[in-house]
Amino acid sequence: MILFVAAGYWLLLWVFAPVESASRIKQNYPQIPSIETIRQLFLSNLGGVSEDAMALVAGLTIGERGLVSSDLEQQMRDLSLTHLVAVSGANLAIVLGAIYFLTASLAMSRNLRFLIALIVMGCYVLLVGPESSVIRAATMAVFVMLGLWLGRGSNPIYALSSAVLLLLIVDPGLATDVGFGLSAFATAGLVGLAPVMYQKLESRMNKVLAAGIAATSSAQIYTLPIILYLQPSLPVYSVLANLLVEVAVAPITILGLLSVLFSAVNSEFATLFSYLASLGAQWIVVVAGTLSDLPLVRMHYLPGVWGIATAVAIAIFLTLYLRGNHLQGLAKHGLAAVLIFTISWIGNDLHRRGSFAGDWQIYACDVGQGDALLLRSQGQTALIDVGPDPEEVARCLQDAQVDSIELLVLTHFDSDHVAGLSGVIDKLTGQVLVSPFRDSRSIVERSTQLIESVGINTTHAETGMQGVLGDVRWLVISPSSGARDAVDSNDASVAMVFDFGSFSLLTLGDLGEAGQLRIYRQQQSLLNQLAQRELIVKVAHHGSADQLAKFYELIRADYGLFLVGENRYGHPARRALNLIESAGMVLRTDLHGPIAIAFDGQLLYRIGGKLSA
Structure with missing residues (x-):
């Protein structure tokens, strides 16, 4: 029920949002001098194998976007890798995962582990600044930890819905924030579609590969309506690109944060850790440069409302079909109809473009x-x-x-x-x-x-x-x-x-x-x-x-x-x-x-x- 309440409330806020609607949290985000000093120390000690690799380390570690070159930014945009230009909810999940394993290995009590996780999460959110996806992920993490602490388990859909609803009540301006929307929709894909997609794939391929494809594809499918709203075209190599680079994200994040920790006490170690992080970042740079040079990096898609509507329909029908409930039959036929319509349009567009240039004057x-x-x-x-x-x-x-x-x-x-x-x-x-x-x-x-x-x-x-x-x-x-x-x-x-x-x-x-x-x-x-x-x-x-x-x-x-x-x-x-x-x-x-x-x-x-x- 809370899922529909959150979705309905979000839709109402989005429809009736003022033209200049903006997030109050972002506008009033606290600027703490000590945090700014740490950020500047980290940037001054930054080392790396290339300028672009260093820029990605800065982005994935503290959310610094200004160092990324225009060429790399365009390549990342073409491949739907822009979530790697700055900190996202995935980075927070990596940090919390590392803290969980560290505290568990030290045999700390459950209450102490929760307390340390909350403190680290709060410090991390202050460090990276007002990133919508991090704010969403942190709020969702609080609901997850609350459920675990109360012994009621953790329902990720409930936690996501509760986090979205709470944030929209506190800050209605987030309803029109693109970063917030992409983060919430991607997470919805990960918790709603990825598990059932993985179940279908694991018997047909390596389980690690199946998990990667399920996670990447689900996030892409669920965020597609927003992507089309911003730029009505399909990133052809996005799933492949994300599969190739996702292995590097966790090491970059952890090594980057170690560089932050050492920035105030030992600049040599800070530079060393950032340099090691840049090795993984350079892999992302290479993948982005290689795939963006391939033909047909982005494919035209149905423009306007039709494109967004078909993307929404594909996400809904595919989820219902794979989950196998009583609506599976209807979802199967609906999905087939939408895919036939969409593929026919794309095929016609490719044919038209392929023969378009011709003998022009x-x-x-x-x-x-x-x-x-x-x-x-x-x-x-x-x-x-x-x-x-x-x-x-x-x-x-x-x-x-x-x-x-x-x-x-x-x-x-x-x-x-x-x-x-x-x-x-x-x-x-x-x-x-x-x-x-x-x-x-x-x-x-x-x-x-x-x-x-x-x-x-x-x-x-x-x-x-x-x-x-x-x-x-x-x-x-x-x-x-x-x-x-x-x-x-x-x-x-x-x-x-x-x-x-x-x-x-x-x-x-x-x-x-x-x-x-x-x-x-x-x-x-x-x-x-x-x-x-x-x-x-x-x-x-x-x-x-x-x-x-x-x-x-x-x-x-x-x-x-x-x-x-x-x-x-x-x-x-x-x-x-x-x-x-x-x-x-x-x-x-x-x-x-x-x-x-x-x-x-x-x-x-x-x-x-x-x-x-």
Whole structure:
């Protein structure tokens, strides 16, 4: 009964939670100077075989997340190993298990063992800080120990439900805390599904392997609804990755805590223990790096409510089926139906993506809220902007099968257009055009230095500049020399026309109404010519409302590309959508994922499906 009470109360809190709901426990977590001193001593004595290994030791020992490199963090995210970037409930279980065996081996009384366990647990929670999963695990452990102390045994489902209910009563903000949800759901899988799954597996394989598969799979299945809510894609190698690394977690935790204990008394021993812990952490780094380089690291899954609903259904039906109660027959048919539906969708999506790239001439990358647009002719490739994230644009180039970039255009130096530069820098082989606007932001210097590091100099793009990419002729139509008419970076965006022979492409960067008006007045003849042929326009500024209506009414584009992602700016604005819809078709990366366009007697397009991995 308490399970349903806790679940129902949690659901009500989640549904009616304020937009800015936050955990009171986290906000008011005590900052104890002596604890902070111990943490700093541990970090100052940290040693290891690599920077990433040291970062994982710090994360798994005291919950320090700031040392993990962005590359490793992305690899861990792709493989659903993020629980190893910082302390989780599993680490607390390891600590309490070690304390139990230590006190039992010393023949301590039961009451003394409970007291020591509570003291150690309290100190550990203070050491690692306000980690939702640790708070959940500690509260659950109190209920378990209370049941054992009273001689009533321990029901893990009852303990979990009681812990969740108590914490939500004390701190309703935890209802929307992702870490708390993942921890509680993973534990529910471990106590509700893992035991019966293990019973089915142990007769078919090694018992240790069966236990590992049951625990890992159960946690993954039960947390899948939350994972899909955050990122609607399946981590293909997550079970394998967790199986390979879980053997290292306990040694890292114990050795890391020994390093903490020695940090205040003997720095040499502290460094030694952290170095030994880093050997196990390096194994995790190697596994993450190896598996994340494999193809199809994440697989597309049903987006939105459908994906979450099917994940919930799979967890419920599988649990009921394996537990073998009177609902087993219904669960069997329900599970089969959901799996058939899900596998069919995934299979269709894989087929669509496998044949998606093909012979494209224009390829709009899905890089979130930012621009990255590929053009190809006669084996040569141009890239207009690189988006906000190196990983995303690199993945786009891989999907589009691009090995080299003969022309790179950075329309202006806003981060959503240039921050992904490091993801493509190794593919640059030709010319790089940039806006001539005098921009004092540090990202300009960093980007320029990165380009020059591969032996390429940047060239200021100015009106009238032209060139050839394969069979495609390109022409810069804005800004003017030195961007003297521009008032800011957006207004100085590089705008270009690409003539593919059978059709044209017009790219506008982040130009607003004023910049479009300058082109409208200065390039009237060219715009009239574009209006007479099949035309694609990369709509300015992700489809903001700052558009010149008569500009779009004149060119009457057949396709309007909106390179846009989730954002707080209201992009694309209804006004911008209406301007395109009045004459042509709207194509949006936030809805359609990557978009490939080619000409075969007429303009044809294919959508890759919303990329979420």
